[in-house]
Amino acid sequence: MSVNKSQGNKRQGNKRLVGMAAAIAVAAGAFAAPAVAAPAERGGSHDATRKAVNAAVKDGVPGVALQAKDRHGVWKATAGLGNLRTKQPRSAHDNFRAGSITKTFIATVLLQLEAEGRVSLDDTVDKWLPGVVRGHGHDGRKITLRQLLNHTSGIFNYTEDESLQSAIFLPEGFFKNRYRTWTPNEIVKIAMGHKPEFAPGASWSYSNTNYTLAGMVIKKVTGNSYGDEVRRRVIKPLGLHGTYMPGTNATVPQPSSRAYSQLGENTTGKIYDVTELNPSVANSAGEIISNSGDLNRFYSALLRGKVLPAKQLAEMKTTVAAGAVDGRYGLGLIENELSCGVTVWGHSGGIHGSSSVAVTTADGKHSLAFNFNGDWSGDPVKVVEAEYCGTEK
Numbered sequence: 052m053s054v055n056k057s058q059g060n061k062r063q064g065n066k067r068l069v070g071m072a073a074a075i076a077v078a079a080g081a082f083a084a085p086a087v088a089a090p091a092e093r094g095g096s097h098d099a100t101r102k103a104v105n106a107a108v109k110d111g112v113p114g115v116a117l118q119a120k121d122r123h124g125v126w127k128a129t130a131g132l133g134n135l136r137t138k139q140p141r142s143a144h145d146n147f148r149a150g151s152i153t154k155t156f157i158a159t160v161l162l163q164l165e166a167e168g169r170v171s172l173d174d175t176v177d178k179w180l181p182g183v184v185r186g187h188g189h190d191g192r193k194i195t196l197r198q199l200l201n202h203t204s205g206i207f208n209y210t211e212d213e214s215l216q217s218a219i220f221l222p223e224g225f226f227k228n229r230y231r232t233w234t235p236n237e238i239v240k241i242a243m244g245h246k247p248e249f250a251p252g253a254s255w256s257y258s259n260t261n262y263t264l265a266g267m268v269i270k271k272v273t274g275n276s277y278g279d280e281v282r283r284r285v286i287k288p289l290g291l292h293g294t295y296m297p298g299t300n301a302t303v304p305q306p307s308s309r310a311y312s313q314l315g316e317n318t319t320g321k322i323y324d325v326t327e328l329n330p331s332v333a334n335s336a337g338e339i340i341s342n343s344g345d346l347n348r349f350y351s352a353l354l355r356g357k358v359l360p361a362k363q364l365a366e367m368k369t370t371v372a373a374g375a376v377d378g379r380y381g382l383g384l385i386e387n388e389l390s391c392g393v394t395v396w397g398h399s400g401g402i403h404g405s406s407s408v409a410v411t412t413a414d415g416k417h418s419l420a421f422n423f424n425g426d427w428s429g430d431p432v433k434v435v436e437a438e439y440c441g442t443e444k
Contacts, residue, residue, distance in 0.1 A: 096124050096441070103437035104130045104421075111428035113311050114141035117421035118343035119350070119438055125344075133308025133424065135322070146293050146307045146342045147422040148330065149407045150400025153339040154262050158200050158383025159353065160269055160280045162363040169272055172197040172366065172382075176204075179268045186243035194251045196268065197276075199261040200382040201371055207245040208258035209238050213389055219332055222314045222323065225403070229325070232299050233332045238263045255374045259336035262383075266335025277335045289352055293342040301327045303340055310404025311426045322425075325404040344411035346420035350397050353384075354415035368396070391440035395419075401426060410435060 087175040088090065097119060104115045107130070114131030127143035147382060160287030164170045176184050176199065177191035189206060198204040249256070266277035269339040273280055278296030284296050294303060303310075303326060310326045311320075330338040341349075352358050359367065370379035370386050377389040378398035387410075388394050397410030404424060408431045418436045423429050 063220040069092060086120060088171040097128070097438065099437035100419075100434060101128055101442045103434045107131075107429040107431075107434065110430070111425070112423045113425045114308060115421060115423055115429075115434075116141045116145040116147070116308070116343060117419070117434070118143055118347055119417075119419045121346050121417040127343075135309065135311065135324075137308055139308070141308050141424065142306050144293075144306050144342060144344070145342055145424075146295075146304050147287035147407060148303065148310065148328075148400075148402045148405040148426065148443065149339050149341045149346065149409070149422070150333065150337045150402035150405060150407055151259075152341065152346065152398045152400040153333070153335065154400075154409055155335045155350075155353070155398045156281045156383075157262055157265050157269070157277060157335050158283055158367060159358060160267060160284055161196065161200065161265060162359050162367060162382065163284055164269070164272055164409040165366075166360045166363050170196065170199070170268070176264060176268070177366050179205075179271045180264065183239060184243070184264065184266070187246045189247050191244055192278055196265070197366075197382070198251055198272065199268075201255075202257050202261055202373075203252050203255055203371060204258065204261055205249040205251050205253065205256065206258050206260045206264070207242045208256070209242040209260045209263070212241050213322060215241055218317055220403075222316060223440055225314055225323075225325065228332075230301055230329050231328035231332075232329055233334065235263050235267050235334055238332075238334060239267075255371055255380065258376075259333070263334050269335075278338075281339075285349070285358065289345075289348055289358070291337065291341070291345040291349060293340075294345045294349075297330055297338060297439050299329050299331050301329045308424050311425045313402045314403075315414065317427065328403055330402070332401055339400075343409075343420040343422065349410070350409050350411040350420075351415040351418045354396055354411050354413060389436055389439050391436075391442075393439045395435070395439060399431065406431060408435060412439075 107115055114133050118130045119126045129143050131140040132143040133139050174196050175192055176194045194204045218228050269277040269280050278298055281296050309324055311322050312325045314323050367382045367384050370381045375382045378385055385398055386396055395410040399408040404426055406423040406426050409420040
């Protein structure tokens with residue numbers, strides 16, 4: 052997919068970044084294509100999806116875990132391995148790190164707080180976090196909460212900082228720092244060491260710093276951590292029993308597979324087991340652990356109006372053009388029109404050793420969520436196109 056020019060010029064290790072534009076290749080990726088016959092109802096057939104999943108493994112993805120739900124019921128599929136050492140296959144019930152899918156959960160909490168009259172999307176960041184967004188041209192007095200959530204703030208994306216990349220995305224740094232705890236203030240300070248991408252509201256650029264700040268706002272407003280609020284407001288009410296906000300816990304609860312990465316060493320092709328990771332480096336921009344069934348339940352309920360009042364859901368679905376890529380970005384929610392004319396809403400996420408996608412139709416009746424347990428190969432777009440359009444793009 053296309054990325055911003057500044058991202059496209061980064062070194063190869065940048066492809067491993069937590070939730071940056073290259074890691075949201077499905078949700079904000081190149082879906083647009085000439086329209087073909089709409090799939091309507093394909094009789095519940097998932098043959099094309101099965102072929103796309105198998106093709107991903109053939110292309111080098113260690114394994115795939117997938118669930119789809121439509122009017123015909125739930126369909127589960129797996130391919131490849133969950134453990135390259137023991138040859139254990141993947142399970143459709145696997146828990147996995149879902150990366151930037153976290154952003155939809157964080158945006159949901161802030162919109163619930165807005166519905167309760169406790170915040171306004173037009174509040175400045177400085178109102179809640181005075182003096183935090185300052186430095187090299189950043190000014191929280193000129194940035195609103197809405198601009199954080201739809202990535203129009205212009206705030207520098209901390210995961211593009213070269214020192215941070217060396218510390219967490221390259222082999223030596225990763226194995227030295229995989230259990231290190233990163234604080235939100237630390238993360239924001241890294242971003243403030245760079246110039247903004249643009250003036251607030253002037254353009255669009257995906258920035259994980261936006262959602263680190265959103266998590267900090269949630270704590271300031273409620274007195275509770277963003278993780279606690281996500282659990283209380285979303286996870287528990289929807290019965291998402293395989294969904295976790297792990298904080299600093301470095302493990303993935305069972306059932307789960309191993310997660311693999313090349314950690315930027317694409318010239319050698321060496322594969323590393325990166326399953327254990329303190330996800331505080333992703334923070335409220337990408338720490339969540341979930342599974343395909345839970346993600347389908349969440350996005351379906353969200354789009355059906357079961358999680359947010361109508362006004363706030365409409366705000367979430369108010370989109371802006373997502374820069375140089377196809378698709379449109381709302382408030383933690385991405386809209387894409389597929390090649391067959393079907394529109395899906397959702398998000399995707401990339402984090403060490405894991406690439407995940409969760410989308411649903413506007414009525415919430417046809418949902419798809421899946422995970423690759425490797426972060427260097429495979430085209431998730433083909434899986435989405437296969438499920439909704441009956442063909443690979």
